[in-house]
Amino acid sequence: MKNILILSASPRKNGNSDILCHQFMKGAEDAGNQVELISLYDKNIGFCRACYVCFKTGKCVLKDDMAEILDKIQAADVLVVATPTYFLTMNGKLKNTIDRFLPKWQNLGGHDVYIIITGHDCREGLKLAGDELTTIFSYLGNEIKGVIWGERVWQKGEVTSTKAMDEAYQAGVNA
Numbered sequence: 164m165k166n167i168l169i170l171s172a173s174p175r176k177n178g179n180s181d182i183l184c185h186q187f188m189k190g191a192e193d194a195g196n197q198v199e200l201i202s203l204y205d206k207n208i209g210f211c212r213a214c215y216v217c218f219k220t221g222k223c224v225l226k227d228d229m230a231e232i233l234d235k236i237q238a239a240d241v242l243v244v245a246t247p248t249y250f251l252t253m254n255g256k257l258k259n260t261i262d263r264f265l266p267k268w269q270n271l272g273g274h275d276v277y278i279i280i281t282g283h284d285c286r287e288g289l290k291l292a293g294d295e296l297t298t299i300f301s302y303l304g305n306e307i308k309g310v311i312w313g314e315r316v317w318q319k320g321e322v323t324s325t326k327a328m329d330e331a332y333q334a335g336v337n338a
């Protein structure tokens with residue numbers, strides 16, 4: 164049994180990213196794993212202030228939900244990161260969350276990572292977001308096990324009629 168953490172960055176509950184996260188979750192649970200899904204918009208995550216106090220203390224000066232999220236990332240065997248594409252890249256909530264990795268950035272490796280990207284564009288239009296997240300999480304010392312592309316989806320729920328549904332479920336089963 165693996166401990167799987169899903170970080171979902173979309174503000175839209177039951178939106179396309181959220182739906183693919185639940186598909187992954189269902190597959191992973193059906194395979195006997197323990198899964199937690201965190202919707203980042205439900206969390207209070209301030210902006211990094213670049214004070215670098217964390218370089219001395221190992222802790223962020225901001226007292227918000229990020230410390231708990233970092234603990235959960237470290238405890239996870241498998242990490243799933245999902246974002247809608249906003250202006251060709253990950254959305255701001257996810258980028259802000261990643262900036263807040265700073266206190267522990269050298270100790271966030273060793274995970275299997277899956278990336279979920281959604282957007283109204285075709286694969287080429289979502290590529291930058293996928294490439295950036297692949298680069299960032301590889302740089303942190305993780306292995307990218309798969310990218311699930313929810314392409315050509317815009318309105319909430321459109322993803323349900325695409326092959327990304329099965330891909331997300333299967334990725335969860337195989338995680």
Ligand SMILES: Cc1cc2nc3c(=O)[nH]c(=O)nc-3n(C[C@H](O)[C@H](O)[C@H](O)COP(=O)(O)O)c2cc1C
Binds near residue numbers: 173175179251252288
């Ligand atoms: C501010 C904003 C910018 C967007 N920019 C893009 C974009 O550059 N490329 C794209 O394919 N879709 C873009 N979209 C569409 C969303 O990525 C798409 O609707 C996606 O399915 C939303 O995911 P969600 O349902 O999980 O919220 C944008 C949406 C918003 C709100």
